[in-house]
Amino acid sequence: MALAKFMKFPHLPLGAQFEFEGKVYTKVSPLVASAEDGSGQRVIPRYAVLRPIGDSVQPKAAAHAGQLDPDKVRVAFARFEADAMRLLDEACGDDAGRGDALKAELVEAGQRFLEAL
CATH class of the missing domain: 1.10.287 (Helix Hairpins)
Structure with missing residues (x-):
């Protein structure tokens, strides 16, 4: 199955990486993405057209992922x-x-x- 060349933010799963306005981000919530260059977080508009990174839109494991104690x-x-x-x-x-x-x-x-x- 071919991956769509562009997607909208709501269609990406949490943890997915994408490019927006020349920067690479990771989706960390339904409204927010974190810049991979460490420059912070940003609200991504629902209507924004994004380019998914990689062959498939696979969530990236969060550094803090795991079971809570x-x-x-x-x-x-x-x-x-x-x-x-x-x-x-x-x-x-x-x-x-x-x-x-x-x-x-x-x-x-x-x-x-x-x-x-």
Whole structure:
């Protein structure tokens, strides 16, 4: 099957490399591509006409690809939760009742998050 000479951004899979306006990019999200020369990221318009790189439009493996370590996620979430609780205390000030209600909601949301791991 012959590869189309040009494609539009939405038709490329995540990780695909392409050329746009003389630079090579890798698609990193549905709207954003990262320049291969390290110059940063850029929003690519849906209507942009791109030239895929290579014989086929194969996703390039991301440097950070792989399984998440659930223990590391739990530790990171615990840090986040502690910061959020502290910020709630600061934001609510003298309104302890409001702060307690928000903390209870945050704890419930955290439990749902951890159960989803």
